[in-house]
Amino acid sequence: MAGDDRFAVDARGLRDARPAATSSEVITGPVTDWATDFSHVDPEWAADPYPIQDDLRRRCPIAHTERFGGAWLPTRYEDVAAVAYDTERFTSRAVVVSNFRPSPDVAPSGLTPPITSDPPFHHDARKLLLPPFTKSAVKRLEPATRAYCHALIDAMDGRDVVDAAKDYAQHIPVRVIADMLGFPPEDGPRFREFVENVLESVNLSPDERVERMDPLFEYLLEQIHDHVDNPRDDLTTYLLNAELGGEKLSATHVSGMMALLLIAGIDTTWSAIGASLWHLAKTPADRERLVAEPGLLPTAIEELLRAYAPVTMARLVRKDMRWRGVDMKADDWVLLSFPAANRDPAVFDRADEVVIDREVNRHAAFGLGIHRCVGSHLARMELRVALEVWLERIPSFTLADPAAVTWSVGQVRGPRTVPVRVG
Incomplete structure (x- = not known):
């Protein structure tokens, strides 16, 4: 590949080659009414979105906001699924809500294929990524993942209080993805900075947001x-x-796909591992049962994914239309809250409870439709191994300070600090 002229470009040139975006006014300040002014970057949402989602599902199942240039938030499973499967009326050319939207000229590939790709381009772009993420390919990564989890716990030796998110959960997907992509493992801190810039800085002005993206593509x-x-x-x-x-x-295409793997592959799994450990730290009965019955862990993992699904995706409305009782405008955002869908009592019995031996569990934590997560086997392996090793090495742990737990904002929600007392 020496002399490959596809990459005779710098990061700014790569960015400038992309079609222009349309921008919208930045609206800040606290939410006034979740039905008409919601914001998924509001601190109240980050701290605990479930009561808000439950309230909206009862009184306003499709909420609206003028923030981000106009966005909708369906909270019922059937509505979330309907949008996810409808590629005719909703485009995937942008999946992270912010104050600018990429031009329709980026279609059908989008900026980070295949997640931003529309049919028919999507089919072949997704097919490219399938071989590295099959069950057999992922299984080969398990021994190194398990060894790394043990090494992380070894480094905690002698401490009474550790941070299950900072000291453990965040490092595991960083190492796994770095190894898969062939990136230096010591670059982990940079990866976490990229995650924050892409997923947690969405309410900046368009110019600021684009500027923050440059280091990633560089x-x-x-x-x-x-x-x-x-x-x-x-x-x-x-x-x-x-x-x-x-x-x-x-x-x-190559840089966009790599950006997708790096960002999505880290934050989602980091959040899922952290949320699972947070739940077990505050729920002794579940923790003790899993320690006593390790064979139950795969079933429990599916329930933890349902209850604490980290990912909310987005679509853009293709053209003005009346949809399920609301008037959507072209280029309105639609947030697909898989966490809200997973707690819909019309679909799940005891939807607001964590039932670790739930037998029927058709959750949407990995998405719905053609964009269902291509890395689901990898995420499940990392989550299972992380919990197996932790419960084997640290079978007894509780929250050291529940008030000190903090959560990320934006479309991937997970705990960023989980101080636990061990032993």
Whole structure:
């Protein structure tokens, strides 16, 4: 691949090659009415969105806000599923709500394919990513993941209070994704900065948000150039060699796909592991049962994913329309709250309870429709191994200070600090 001219571009050139975006006014301040002025970056939502979702589901199942240039929030499972499956009236060209929207010219691939891709382009773009994320491929990653989890706990030795999020949960997907992509493991702190810039800074002005994205693409191009010069057996080299329609992928396609894997692959699993440990720390009966019955863990994991689903996706409305009793405008955002869908009592018995031996559990934590998470096998493996190792090594732990637990804002929600007392 030496001399590959697809990547003879810097990060700014890569960004400037993308079609222009439309921007909207930045609206800040506290929410006045969740039915008409919701904000998924409001501190109240970050702290505990479930009572808000329950209230909206009862009195206003499709909430609206003028923030972010106009957005809708369905809270019933059937409405979330209807949007997720409807690729004719809703486009995926942007899936992270912010104050600007990419031009329709980015379709059908979008900026981070395949999650931002529409049919028919989506099918082949997604198919490219399937081989590295099969069950058999993921199984090969398990021994190294397990060894790393043990190493993280070894580093906590002698401490009475540790942070289950900062000292443990956040590091696991960082290491796994870095290894898969062939990135230096010591770059982990930079990955967490990229996550914050992409997912937690969505209410900045368009210029500020674009500026914050530059370091991510500078880093990705640096890694791409290194892999062009020094090919090896990893996911980055796989993408550089991949073809779509008989041609190798463009620079924007490769960098966009890598950005997706890096950001989505870290924050979602970090959040799921952290939320699971938070629940077990505050629920002794569930923790004690899983320690006594380790065979129940796979079933419990599905329930923890349902109850604390970290991911909310987004779509854009294609054209003005009346949909399920509301008037949606072209380019309105629609937030697909899989967490809200997972707690809909019309679909799940005892929806607001965590039932770790729930037998029937068709949750939507990994999404619905054509964009269902391609990395679900990887996420399940990381979550299972992280909990197996923790419960084996630290079977007794409780929240050291419930008030000190903090949660991320935005479309991926998970605990950022979980101080627990061990032993």
